[in-house]
Each structure stands twice: as C-alpha cells, then as structure tokens.
Amino acid sequence: MIPDDVFFKIVRSAAKAPSGHNTQPWLFAKEDDGICIKPDFCRALPEADPEHRELFISLGCAAETAIIAARFYGYNPALRINLLGTDCSLKISLQKDDTIKQPELYSYITARQTTRNLYDKNEIPAEDLMILQQAVSESGVGVRLFSGQSSLDMFSPFIAEASALQISNPNFKSELIQWMRFSEKEAMEKGDGLYTACSGVPSMGRLVGGFVLKNLVTAKSENKRLLTQLNKTAAVALFISPTNQVEDWIRTGLAFQEFALTATKLNISHSYLNSPCQIPGVRDKMITALGLNGEFPQLIIRLGYSKKMHFSFRRRINDVIIEQNIE
Numbered sequence: 263m264i265p266d267d268v269f270f271k272i273v274r275s276a277a278k279a280p281s282g283h284n285t286q287p288w289l290f291a292k293e294d295d296g297i298c299i300k301p302d303f304c305r306a307l308p309e310a311d312p313e314h315r316e317l318f319i320s321l322g323c324a325a326e327t328a329i330i331a332a333r334f335y336g337y338n339p340a341l342r343i344n345l346l347g348t349d350c351s352l353k354i355s356l357q358k359d360d361t362i363k364q365p366e367l368y369s370y371i372t373a374r375q376t377t378r379n380l381y382d383k384n385e386i387p388a389e390d391l392m393i394l395q396q397a398v399s400e401s402g403v404g405v406r407l408f409s410g411q412s413s414l415d416m417f418s419p420f421i422a423e424a425s426a427l428q429i430s431n432p433n434f435k436s437e438l439i440q441w442m443r444f445s446e447k448e449a450m451e452k453g454d455g456l457y458t459a460c461s462g463v464p465s466m467g468r469l470v471g472g473f474v475l476k477n478l479v480t481a482k483s484e485n486k487r488l489l490t491q492l493n494k495t496a497a498v499a500l501f502i503s504p505t506n507q508v509e510d511w512i513r514t515g516l517a518f519q520e521f522a523l524t525a526t527k528l529n530i531s532h533s534y535l536n537s538p539c540q541i542p543g544v545r546d547k548m549i550t551a552l553g554l555n556g557e558f559p560q561l562i563i564r565l566g567y568s569k570k571m572h573f574s575f576r577r578r579i580n581d582v583i584i585e586q587n588i589e
C-alpha cells in the first residue's frame with residue numbers, strides 16, 4: 263500500500279485537473295495496490311452534459327494528472343478502466359520504482375489554467391504545433407490542429423448555432439447560474455464552480471450576477487463574445503474519437519490533460535469553444551462539414567498567447583476522498 267502522505271499528494275495534484283463548470287466530479291479512494299478514481303454523479307450537469315460525456319472527460323483529466331504525480335513520487339503507474347455494470351472506476355495500480363524518470367509535466371500541473379481572455383494573434387511556431395500534436399499519444403484519441411483564418415472560420419456557424427441554443431434554454435441558464443461563483447468569498451467557501459474573476463468579470467454578488475446572467479446575457483451577446491474569441495485565436499485543436507462511448511470520453515480526458523500541460527509548458531494559453539460538441543444536432547452537422555468520416559468531436563480548444571488570469575478554486579481534499587470500502 264502507498265503511504266498516506268503520498269496518496270494525499272497524488273490526490274491533491276489530480277484534483278487540480280480541469281472539469282466542466284469546475285464541478286470536480288471525482289472521488290478518490292486508496293486501495294491495496296494503488297488509487298481508485300470514481301465518478302461523483304451528484305456533481306453531474308444534467309442540462310449541459312446529459313450523457314455525462316464531459317464528466318468522464320474530466321475524470322480522464324484527473325487520472326492523467328494522478329499518473330504524472332505518481333511518477334513524480336517514484337511510482338510506476340498502470341491504469342485500468344473498469345466499466346462493469348454500474349461500477350465505473352479508474353484504477354491506477356502503483357509500484358515503487360526508484361529508477362523512474364521524473365515527469366517533466368509535473369511542474370505544470372499547478373501552472374495550467376483555462377485562460378478565457380482574448381489571445382493575441384501571433385502564430386504558434388510550427389515546431390510547437392508539432393510538439394502539441396505529439397503530446398496526444400493516447401490510443402484511440404486524435405487531435406487535429408487548425409490555423410489560419412479560413413480554417414478557423416469553419417467553426418463559426420457551429421459555435422454560433424450551439425451557443426444560441428444553449429443560452430436560450432432557461433434550464434441550461436439556471437444550471438449555469440447555480441455553478442457560477444459571483445464573489446471571491448463564495449468561490450473560496452464552495453471551492454468549486456465558475457468564479458467570475460476567472461473570466462475577467464468583476465465580483466458582483468449572487469443577486470446582481472444572477473440577474474445579469476438571466477436577463478442580459480443573450481444568444482446575441484454570447485455569439486459575439488465567442489466569435490470574438492475565435493477571431494483572436496492562433497490555432498484550434500479538435501479532439502476526436504472513433505466512437506462515442508464512456509471509454510472514448512475517459513481516453514479523451516487522458517490525452518487532453520497531457521496536451522494542456524504541454525501547452526502550459528510552451529507558454530501557450532488554452533480555453534474551450536465546446537458548444538458544438540455538446541448539442542448532438544450541431545455536432546452531426548460539424549462532423550459532415552469537417553469530413554470527420556464517422557469520428558466524434560469531443561473537445562474544441564482555442565490556443566494562443568495571452569496573460570494568465572485568476573486561478574480557479576478547488577474543494578478541500580478531504581471532501582474528495584472516500585474510504586476504500588465505500589462503494
């Protein structure tokens with residue numbers, strides 16, 4: 263069994279992974295031969311993510327981070343994805359190995375963030391795009407990189423259509439408001455959710471913030487915001503998988519976290535333009551338009567150069583740890 267302090271350190275790193283709406287939908291347990299990561303469906307997003315697709319991508323991100331941290335602490339990790347019946351879990355068995363090479367990406371776990379400001383349009387050098395492409399080595403997950411205005415413009419109609427559908431849906435908006443954190447106090451107390459400062463929006467309190475989001479954020483304003491972001495993007499990374507099953511989602515998360523940490527190492531900011539992957543009708547049109555030949559788009563990531571923003575908060579570590587014998 264790994265020592266408690268190593269278990270806590272690995273969990274602390276893994277919990278820094280990205281997750282949809284910063285829900286942190288994961289629970290960690292220490293097992294005889296390593297660590298088990300389970301989905302926490304109490305933190306699901308029924309409106310934004312009814313199939314739990316992004317929940318499992320987030321779980322994959324946490325698992326990849328745990329794997330990198332385990333190597334840093336001198337353990338050889340082996341991941342097993344267990345999807346039997348209702349029991350889905352990611353088991354990472356850990357063998358002490360004093361010869362293991364220190365993972366370079368470990369030091370970027372705390373530096374990584376979703377950077378939602380506008381990027382400058384400086385091109386990303388071809389060698390860095392190549393490094394990013396090669397960072398995705400997870401079996402079954404592909405990444406396509408798009409740069410140049412005409413390539414990026416291909417995404418505009420799908421982003422516009424999907425985000426308009428989402429923001430005009432009152433249930434989607436209510437769920438978003440529920441996960442918004444409109445002040446530092448609220449964000450720190452809860453340790454989760456979307457803190458406004460991470461999007462460059464000043465604190466305004468729940469009453470005012472909820473009113474603004476409910477009444478003043480419209481399909482038109484949202485389209486303008488997202489398409490401006492796309493216009494200020496140096497490149498877009500599209501993550502694709504051969505099928506659209508739970509294992510594809512987990513593997514997308516494993517691959518994406520490696521990609522995001524590599525981008526951080528290269529000082530390249532990243533954020534999400536995901537809405538076309540979230541609405542099946544729009545996703546299917548995008549599959550045809552991009553000639554994806556039956557492959558499924560899972561994440562649309564914009565890349566570019568910008569200043570860092572406020573970092574998001576995380577829950578207390580004890581709140582994400584469960585006892586071994588609790589199913």
Ligand SMILES: Cc1cc2nc3c(=O)[nH]c(=O)nc-3n(C[C@H](O)[C@H](O)[C@H](O)COP(=O)(O)O)c2cc1C
Binds near residue numbers: 279323376533
């Ligand atoms: C599967 C997935 C989907 C996400 N979708 C979006 C999105 O559509 N828009 C967005 O701004 N951020 C999106 N995010 C980023 C999360 O909101 C972010 O990871 C979370 O707030 C924690 O912040 P951090 O990444 O800076 O640590 C997504 C993250 C994941 C893992």
